Amino acid sequence: MARTRGSVGAETEKAIRKAAVELIAKHGFEAMTLRDLAEHVGLQPGSIYRYIATKDQLLVDIMAEHMETLIAAWRAADRPDADPRLRLEGFVDFHIRYHFQRQKEVVIANLELRSLTPDARRACVGLRKTYEGELRGILEAGITQGFFSPTDSGIATNAIISMLTGVCFWYSPKGKLSADDIIAIHKRLVLGGLSGTPRGEAKIIPLAAGRN
């Protein structure tokens, strides 16, 4: 279980991590064997334990690292004193652009939570809640300041994150729309969805009579 140290060891660890991300995203965690993984990076099956503790730990490390770098990158991009509408636009832009670069990690973070041990799942869900808390804070600031219609900020946070993360499951850089186009469309959907006249006179579209 002892890890190999030094720069060669670090390079190999990185290569293992990268190959694991590819294999898990493609076939699922359960379907990946450490034998496959060793083969992909040119190691003997037994040697892989010099670089990773267990298969479970490898998944935890991949998911936790993904969430931690995501949170740090967002905090570096955010301007907490800015207008909540600008911050929300910034969040949409950041989230989509960041995730476009890491589609495989997003697939894993969303599909493999159930493969984690209960403790590891709690830790990863905790990191996710921290990230969601950043968006929720923006929504609450916008509601308090009267820029967004009052709504349940927790539900709206989940809804927006689902919408923005969903993009990663179908986006192709070869598609007809650029990342910028897709981001612009999502900004309008998100900002429009929350918009209302100040202090909560919601811009609900009037509907035909006879229906609640």
Next chain:
Amino acid sequence: MARTRGSVGAETEKAIRKAAVELIAKHGFEAMTLRDLAEHVGLQPGSIYRYIATKDQLLVDIMAEHMETLIAAWRAADRPDADPRLRLEGFVDFHIRYHFQRQKEVVIANLELRSLTPDARRACVGLRKTYEGELRGILEAGITQGFFSPTDSGIATNAIISMLTGVCFWYSPKGKLSADDIIAIHKRLVLGGLSGTPRGEAKIIPLAAGRN
């Protein structure tokens, strides 16, 4: 491979399908063995082949049936001649309520596409596109009639489906908000996101200067 016919056989097939949905949603398709499945329904391991052709076919059947009943149920609920805003509200209500009743099937339909053989995946993706086409038709009718701001209807369809399906991954009937509350919040997010004055003068919230 011959299937057992008759009502007892049909009951057993139903029990197998139900147990498979539970096991796949909980542990993933790759992790489920037919031996587990047989045990769950009280069959000898070898006997399960009297009811299912292969493990792969079982997954295809679960996913295709889920999508086919979803499409049929929506078409029965839709009122194609109604105002697109009402139809969109109806879609949000239908989609969330229908999926709340079938959270496990939704998890499978979203997480196990990669476990299908290429042909089966194409068939299931085709069914999904048919369903998405229903929403897309509503958005296009609403844009044409000037009720919704012009946007890329394909992207907006994907975004709305992601948002509405995401609910199924965190909703708990024991939560503090009722299904009705959650549906109302999502209706406002979706309708608001698409809203605009007739003929496309979009209600974009004015943002502070100095940013595109």
